Amino acid sequence: PARLSEGAQMFANRLQKNFKQLGKWARREKVDCYRVYDADMPEYALAVDLYHDWVHVQEYAAPRSIDPDKAQARLLDALSAIPQALGVDQQRVVLKRRERQTGTRQYERQATEGRFQEVSEGGVKLLVNLTDYLDTGLFLDHRPMRLRIQREAAGKRFLNLFCYTATASVHAAKGGARSTTSVDLSKTYLDWARRNLSLNGFSERNRLEQGDVMAWLENAQDSYDLIFIDPPTFSNSKRMEGVFDVQRDHVQLLDLAMARLAPGGVLYFSNNFRKFQLDEHLATRYAVEEISAQTLDPDFARNNRIHRAWQLRLR
Structure with missing residues (x-):
């Protein structure tokens, strides 16, 4: 595992805290898939969802006022923290970017892996x-x-x-x-x-x-x-x-x-x-x-x- 930056460690701590609290509820209610994190920290504008033993991460597009390089660095920080914080294989972390969808783009395929x-x-x-x-x-x-x-x-x-x-x-x-x-x-x-x-x-x-x-x-x-x-x-x-x-x-x-x-x-x-x-x-x-x-x-x-x-x- 990579050594986390200070920001990534803060993000990991928040993720672990949420995971611990929500995990108890999820086990009690027999819920297999749930949201662990939703832009709780403004600088890490992500939604993180657990699907059994996979993690689905959606990056909310940063406002234009944010330096793209900074936004990218924070995203990489978060991606290094997620497997450690949630105890999942990094090969089981899927990343997507959510932006305002226009025209038919809202329905377009992102990939064609066909893995259900x-x-x-x-x-x-x-x-x-x-x-x-x-x-x-x-x-x-x-x-x-x-x-x-x-x-x-x-x-x-x-x-x-x-x-x-x-x-x-x-x-x-x-x-x-x-x-x-x-x-x-x-x-x-x-x-x-x-x-x-x-x-x-x-x-x-x-x-x-x-x-x-x-x-x-x-x-x-x-x-x-x-x-x-x-x-x-x-x-x-x-x-x-x-x-x-x-x-x-x-x-x-x-x-x-x-x-x-x-x-x-x-x-x-x-x-x-x-x-x-x-x-x-x-x-x-x-x-x-x-x-x-x-x-x-x-x-x-x-x-x-x-x-x-x-x-x-x-x-």
Whole structure:
């Protein structure tokens, strides 16, 4: 192991402290993947996530005012500290850079290793890929929401919009959902979703639909008892008409989805756009409750702006 610089040692100390505290919670809750560090020290602007015995590091792009050489030196410091602090092989540390994504870059492959690994959460097995895309196939901050869906799904018809790799649908199926329907525009993610479902022995009564969510909802006829919507901040895929913008389009999205909600049902809506404001007129049509604080586990308690979440019911 390299001898750490003073800064790297401070970073390592913070990492070890977090790891010790969160590790106890993770073992107790049988959580396999969790966030250990999220830019706790401003000069080390990284998110560090443990995926079983691998570490996924995301570097937040430094502001223009920061000297690039200094930023690079700090990154190398952090990368030398992580294996020592967390007791992992440095070959199992994956680094990515998070920047503001534009156009279709948000969906581009980062690599083509095709290496999937199994992780577990709430009694289900899920596949993650730490190298090939910016995101890993599992949004760690939504863990409490997935577990809530699992608890509430028994006997219900579940609809998962912008389903990504359909991890919430796997949880719903595990919880005894009567059926699950998962909609996404990406064939890649739906193939991944199919693998997630079959890994847990689920295939029957679990529909995967490729399509633009807005267009799909406009043509939908069925009713659902439990709906989950976690849209991207924006999307401009070649397969859809126009551009989806969560701030501009969320009222239309929620109205369309609430039209498919069965009496007595519940819709969960979340998103991670930092400046998002829920349209106040929605509360005149539906019973709306913000539940953001209930949807954060201890590993995201330090960053309570990671996402916001609401529960909607028919009046």
